[in-house]
Amino acid sequence: MNQAGLHKKLSEKLIAMARNHPPSSEVPSGFEQRTLARLLRHAPTLADEWGAAIRTLWCGAGVCAAVALAMGVWTSTPSAAETDTGGQFLQDLEQTIVAATGDSPANW
Amino acid sequence: MADPSDQKAGASPAEPGEAELIASVVAGEPAGFEVLMQRYSPRVFATARRYARRETEVEDIAQEVWSKAYQKLAGFRGEAPFEHWLMRLAVRTCYDFLRQHQRNREASFTDLTAAEGDWLERFAASPDGASEESEAARALVDRLLEMLSPAARLVITLLEIEDRSVKEVAQLTGWSVPLVKVRAFRARAEMKKCLRRITREHYL
Numbered sequence: 001m002n003q004a005g006l007h008k009k010l011s012e013k014l015i016a017m018a019r020n021h022p023p024s025s026e027v028p029s030g031f032e033q034r035t036l037a038r039l040l041r042h043a044p045t046l047a048d049e050w051g052a053a054i055r056t057l058w059c060g061a062g063v064c065a066a067v068a069l070a071m072g073v074w075t076s077t078p079s080a081a082e083t084d085t086g087g088q089f090l091q092d093l094e095q096t097i098v099a100a101t102g103d104s105p106a107n108w
Numbered sequence: 109m110a111d112p113s114d115q116k117a118g119a120s121p122a123e124p125g126e127a128e129l130i131a132s133v134v135a136g137e138p139a140g141f142e143v144l145m146q147r148y149s150p151r152v153f154a155t156a157r158r159y160a161r162r163e164t165e166v167e168d169i170a171q172e173v174w175s176k177a178y179q180k181l182a183g184f185r186g187e188a189p190f191e192h193w194l195m196r197l198a199v200r201t202c203y204d205f206l207r208q209h210q211r212n213r214e215a216s217f218t219d220l221t222a223a224e225g226d227w228l229e230r231f232a233a234s235p236d237g238a239s240e241e242s243e244a245a246r247a248l249v250d251r252l253l254e255m256l257s258p259a260a261r262l263v264i265t266l267l268e269i270e271d272r273s274v275k276e277v278a279q280l281t282g283w284s285v286p287l288v289k290v291r292a293f294r295a296r297a298e299m300k301k302c303l304r305r306i307t308r309e310h311y312l
Contacts, residue, residue, distance in 0.1 A: 007303050009235045017240045018249045018269045023157030025150035028167060032145040035171050039178050040138055 126190045134182050141181075145174055148191060152198050158265050159202040161250065169205050173198045192279075199262070199280040206258035220306065224248050228307060248306070255302040260295035267292055 129140035149170065156169040176197050184193055220228070223244035231238035239245065253261055266277045267288075274292070278285045 006232070006235065007300065007307065010231060010307065011299060011303055013231070013235070013238070013240065014245075014249045014252055015264075015268050017245055018253070019271065020240065021246060023154050025154035027149040027153050027170075028163070031149060031167065031170070032142050035145060035174050036138060036142050038171065039141075039175060 127186060130181060130184060130186075130190065133178075141178060144177075144190070148194055149174075151191070151195065155195065155198045156202060158269070159206055159261070161254075165205070165209075169198075169201055172205075173201045176201065196280055196282070199266070200282065203258060203262050203281065206261060210258060220251070221247065224251070252299070252302055252306065255305070256295065256298055259291050260298045263288065263291045263295040264299060 126144070129143055132140040133144075152170045152173050153166060156166045156173075160166045160169055173194070177194055180197070184190065221244070223242075224247055227238060227242055227244040227248060253264070256264060262281065263277065266272045266280060267274070272280070274285055274288050277283075277288045277292075281288070283291070
């Protein structure tokens with residue numbers, strides 16, 4: 001048998017050997033209890049995850065409410081410069097409306 | 109004779125079904141998870157022992173598989189049997205283990221033991237006569253598998269040793285079918301190279 005044939009035969013023999021000797025499926029004693037205890041100690045339960053998600057949403061809602069309140073206060077108490085600009089705007093608006101009304105054919 | 113692990117995996121009519129157990133765990137009752145572990149740990153351990161030799165490593169892999177299963181259980185849709193879903197997790201965890209321990213492969217390239225060398229010489233003299241039952245032959249198989257790259261070892265184990273189809277390997281590994289074929293081709297070439305290396309000094 002040539003070298004390539006011998007290698008092929010060896011490869012087949014080793015693979016067949018591995019196939020005929022599957023590894024043990026034995027589970028070490030107390031494995032399930034140890035693993036579960038470790039999981040419960042380290043990993044949060046699914047109920048805890050839901051609780052954490054709800055708490056995060058509540059915190060988010062609080063922050064949103066605070067931001068909305070701050071924006072409301074800020075917009076309702078404008079600075080002096082903004083007041084002047086706002087007054088000017090109101091005058092311009094009034095003039096435009098009055099001018100339009102004064103020019104309308106109904107007043108003729 | 110029925111495999112005891114199969115008997116353990118199958119639930120009797122009096123025992124709660126998989127779907128009920130999973131629902132109870134998702135609802136926050138971890139006791140059901142212990143029952144799932146008792147049913148399927150033999151399969152997880154057998155899979156882990158294909159890729160890790162030390163018992164401490166095997167147990168670490170099994171713990172990692174169950175830890176992932178517990179964390180991802182809420183995402184289990186029940187479209188495939190729980191066992192298939194779990195075996196996918198197990199195979200992927202074993203692959204991660206092989207990749208993490210890739211540096212240890214160098215140790216496998218050291219010289220063969222005297223018993224392994226003797227077995228090879230007996231094989232060279234009479235290929236059909238060399239015993240498959242000897243400890244040295246089994247050590248040689250382990251050595252050969254340890255010399256392979258993680259992807260090659262996974263593919264050879266699943267395709268050649270466990271005799272699975274390409275489609276099954278694709279499902280277990282999460283690789284596409286063409287990728288499995290490419291990796292299988294490369295794995296066989298890699299195995300030939302490793303065999304040449306092992307047998308160089310034994311006139312094969």
